[in-house]
Amino acid sequence: MKPLAKAAAVVLLLAALTGCGSAGTGVPASGKNDDGGTLTVFAAASLRSTFIELAERFEAKHPGVDVRFSFAGSSDLVSQISQGAPADVFAAADTATMTRLQDAQLTESAPVAFATNTLAIAVPPGNPAEVQSYSDLARPGLKLVACAAQVPCGAAAKKIATETGMALAPVSEENSVTDVLGKVISGEADAGLVYATDIRTAGEKVEGIDFPESAGAVNSYPIAAVKGTPNKAAADAFIALATGAQGRQVLADAGFGQP
Amino acid sequence: MSAIRAARNAGYTGIPRWVLAVAVVAAALIVLPLVAIIARVDWPRFLPLVTSPESLDALGLSLRTSTASTFLCLVLGVPLALVLARSQFRGQRLLRALVLLPLVLPPVVGGLALLYTFGRQGLLGSTLSVLGIQIAFSTAAVVIAQTFVALPFLVVSLEGALRTAGSRYEAVAATLGARPWTVLRRVTLPLVLPGLASGAVLSFARSLGEFGATLTFAGSLQGVTRTLPLEIYLQREADPDAAVALSLVLLLVAVTVVAIAYRSPQRGAA
Numbered sequence: 201m202k203p204l205a206k207a208a209a210v211v212l213l214l215a216a217l218t219g220c221g222s223a224g225t226g227v228p229a230s231g232k233n234d235d236g237g238t239l240t241v242f243a244a245a246s247l248r249s250t251f252i253e254l255a256e257r258f259e260a261k262h263p264g265v266d267v268r269f270s271f272a273g274s275s276d277l278v279s280q281i282s283q284g285a286p287a288d289v290f291a292a293a294d295t296a297t298m299t300r301l302q303d304a305q306l307t308e309s310a311p312v313a314f315a316t317n318t319l320a321i322a323v324p325p326g327n328p329a330e331v332q333s334y335s336d337l338a339r340p341g342l343k344l345v346a347c348a349a350q351v352p353c354g355a356a357a358k359k360i361a362t363e364t365g366m367a368l369a370p371v372s373e374e375n376s377v378t379d380v381l382g383k384v385i386s387g388e389a390d391a392g393l394v395y396a397t398d399i400r401t402a403g404e405k406v407e408g409i410d411f412p413e414s415a416g417a418v419n420s421y422p423i424a425a426v427k428g429t430p431n432k433a434a435a436d437a438f439i440a441l442a443t444g445a446q447g448r449q450v451l452a453d454a455g456f457g458q459p
Numbered sequence: 460m461s462a463i464r465a466a467r468n469a470g471y472t473g474i475p476r477w478v479l480a481v482a483v484v485a486a487a488l489i490v491l492p493l494v495a496i497i498a499r500v501d502w503p504r505f506l507p508l509v510t511s512p513e514s515l516d517a518l519g520l521s522l523r524t525s526t527a528s529t530f531l532c533l534v535l536g537v538p539l540a541l542v543l544a545r546s547q548f549r550g551q552r553l554l555r556a557l558v559l560l561p562l563v564l565p566p567v568v569g570g571l572a573l574l575y576t577f578g579r580q581g582l583l584g585s586t587l588s589v590l591g592i593q594i595a596f597s598t599a600a601v602v603i604a605q606t607f608v609a610l611p612f613l614v615v616s617l618e619g620a621l622r623t624a625g626s627r628y629e630a631v632a633a634t635l636g637a638r639p640w641t642v643l644r645r646v647t648l649p650l651v652l653p654g655l656a657s658g659a660v661l662s663f664a665r666s667l668g669e670f671g672a673t674l675t676f677a678g679s680l681q682g683v684t685r686t687l688p689l690e691i692y693l694q695r696e697a698d699p700d701a702a703v704a705l706s707l708v709l710l711l712v713a714v715t716v717v718a719i720a721y722r723s724p725q726r727g728a729a
Contacts, residue, residue: 388578388579
């Protein structure tokens, strides 16, 4: 009912703007603030499984606080927060994206690095194209899928390509690591460049190959409270959990590196 | 605003005033976001943004693939509409419902369905690879995705036109000795030409806007599979101004297409 009510409020606002509001009733006060017990966390898609686990621990420790998530590409999340999306905490997949939020003066506290991630090669089960190393990815005829340079995982891939001097020619440059993984899982691609943690999450559906060149591009994950959060205490508590010993453990189990 | 003008043109029609008020709100719900995007355009950078190599590649690819898929829609859709409108067979209603499915199906579902049909490990994948045809990540995949989502528009428009036109003239032509192919060419198709034209224009527009199925099925690579909507989706990550500028280009194309599609029936009838 609540989403419908919100949509109705938007329509009524339009009515008011177009000067067609039916006489008398006026626009009802926008939804009452019952968000006191809810902590909204916007986090990079690669954090999904770890943050869900952290939220369970958090809710056990803070009964009465309900943690809600929005997992998406970091850039998307920054855009949404800039447009007024109600986030209390933001965790990004690279520092550049967090800097965008800081530049917009939308962080409440200084961002803290809590994890790192490196790229790895994902191949379909059985590794039909027999990919063994980074240099194999440049093999002619190999269907490689990577992220576009505009998103963090693509920026990392580009950095490795520059440092090794070995340019790759992907058949597709996707918007997110999930899209890359999807193309590998479905067997359309022979190999994909994704985060090491994505390969663990995907389980049996893909095989992972680490490559030493990935050390040249380590993504650091920062977390910060969002400016104007009404739940500053809960937000800080969640950040403390993610950056603390428990958070480190959960993140390390999922394949993340220490900051 | 257009609602007001339409009401005025029609003169008194007995519409209660509150209905008119709601209609204005409805129009505002659609028009206001369009105005908002125009208001966000960074005009000094507009031309450089839409003429960057990436943008031109995306625009060119979109126009080429949409033209190709409209052609495919005509080649495949006209016979399908004829069969649906002019013949009767068991399962006809079911077939019509199935043909309309891409209209209501989320495009990403369409993309997955195409992947499991034409992909490497899809239903036809092994047959295709024996023939040396690889569809995934190619421009052909974009055209297939666009045709999949656009075909119902052509079939619906044409079938409607065929039913409205009726089959009397065709019957007369047949009694005068015309063979079915002649009847089709000389009587049926000229009669439904306006419907066919608006169907083709709508198919082109739908192809131009295709996004979800393309992203899922064809991938995204500059000049090969990254059409204008995919370019907008990507640019939005790094340079929202570029995304807005390109959106305006698509918006202008859409306005043109809708204008053509809604005028052609009257012009054709006159």
